[in-house]
Amino acid sequence: MTGGIGLDAIRALPKAELHLHVEGTLEPQLAFALAQRNGVALPFASVEDLRARYDFTDLQSFLDLYYACMAVLRTRKDFADLAAAYLARAHADGVRHVEMFFDPQVHLGNGIDVDTVIDGLRDALDDARVRYGMTGGLILCFVRDLPVDSARAVLESVAHRAGDLIGVGLDSAEVGYPPHLFAEVYARAAELGLRRVAHAGEEGPAAYVTESLDVLGVERIDHGIRCLEDPALVERLARERIPLTVCPLSNVRLRAVDAIEAHPIRALLDAGVVATVNSDDPAYFGGYVGDNYAALALTDAEAVLLARNSIEASFASDARKAELLAALEAATR
Template identity: 60%
Template sequence: MAISTRISQALHALPKTELHLHIEGTLEPELALRLADRNGVTLPFDGIDDLRSHYRFDNLQSFLDLYYQLMSVLCTREDFSDLMFDYLAHAHADGVHRAEIFFDPQVHMNNGLDYDLVLDGLLDGIARGRAAYGIDAALILSVVRDLPVESAQTLLDAAAPRADELLAIGLDSTEVGYPPELFERIYARAAGMGLHLVAHAGEEGTAEYIRQTLDVLHVERIDHGVRIIEDPTLVRRVAAEGIGLTVCPLSNLRLQVVDDVAKVPIRQLLDSGVCVTVNSDDPAYFGGYIADNYAALAETGLSIAALADIAGNSIEACFAPEADKAAMRTELDQWKTEYSDLLG
């Protein structure tokens, strides 16, 4: 069902955090072509319409093929700063108060870039976003799970001297065939560096992958996690332990994890007491930023009250200092007063 203008306005204004966002996944086609031209990178596309025609995916791998190809246009500190600043402008317009953002240094390093160049560019973009919009952001060092584990160790070698400028470590890319247990030593080392621990699990992989992220990697938050619904015992455990799930409805639809947004098991997980959050994953590729994901759920009939609860979950599941969380809770309460007519 279509949502009203007032509901759309409310969802954009709803104070929220974004906890599952890949900065490279915000590379809009127009920006990709502009950066390619700026950096002299040749892409095999005949203009913007041809490039857009490739944004149709059969599965996770078909998306990743294009995703990694377009990352080749990111070459300079300025490129990474512009990419970050453009995302934070979108996030601010969508009511995001804090974003905890994945980046994929291994891919950039394999493209011949220096780790510090990438980090400096992203941090510069975060500083620009904070100055322009007052939005808070932090970086999650993401390990590409289908690259050799030794590559992840090399990444941690590069990251260690500036670990205090990072928030967390994550684990992304192709899931099946690369179980969490492969990265036990990587996560133990990252924990020793003072990083929070999160990991993608239960998107392609089974609920068993989710169990491994908890028991072997000792994560504090699970990215995606929708296949947890196949294991009621695990659902109860995650609910009891307060483990957040960073669910991405439009991503699940575009990558054919589900064939209808209504089949993303958010309502069931909420009813089970799970700390479910809603996020955009790779919005340039999947048809919408975070407010679009909230709106897509509203169109399935999920109540505005439930969506407000999800926004509250996103505040609780983020890694912000407690004082910042308290301020966001206050803003959410103010939003509930302003939009009380929608809450039933």
């Protein structure tokens, strides 16, 4: 696509980012720096060799590389440095509130205690509040292609730290792992007072979106673009104001959408769905949130609508939402 609102104008719009895997912000240079710091051998010859492997054929080909790189994250400082690098980029893109996903089961598999992960990420978020005035928090994601008992165990292991989290999510390979498998885990999360979201309708069918809503009780759908295959579902999403956290560049890189020109974001907006734009795993998919807005060649009005949707769809307090919406209005006068 060509034309549309420019990147500088996009960055001037206060916005929230709601679909961001912090491990997916691990740039090759930082991966090698952390590998050297921690004495971890990466199976890549160089930064350039690693970057050259970012030609994914599907979600699984991405996940294989993604998990290999996560092995360099070992200490509280590693997680703080990772998140701090992302937060600086996000702030430059106009992000004023962020709800950051993390995958504790993978880190546990690498021998890293969950408290180490949470503490490091919280350090970076606390610093960003002071440094940039950013707000936000953490969403613990369950890896859906690992055993459900593993998800249940990790949730219980952080029950005493529920106050340090915003909510829970469900990510990784979607096909063959329907949402209902995690019904009991999500019910427990609700008992702990955690908000609930889930990846659905990216590579999986529209029925997974419906199941996430009806069985898991989620308040927001991550991706969700295949909802367009079910007109009744689209009407429901619009009527009930259930947000979708859409990731355009990710959808293209993982072949969920053929090309950015064919991305269904406008069809969602035209249907009245509360769609938002996010970066997913930006180090791997060719751009942070500003790049995702820019790639869509949006009109000024579309960009403002998407920024407004991101704020309204967030789990920020009502007072913080009002503050951010006022800042958005001031930026567009």
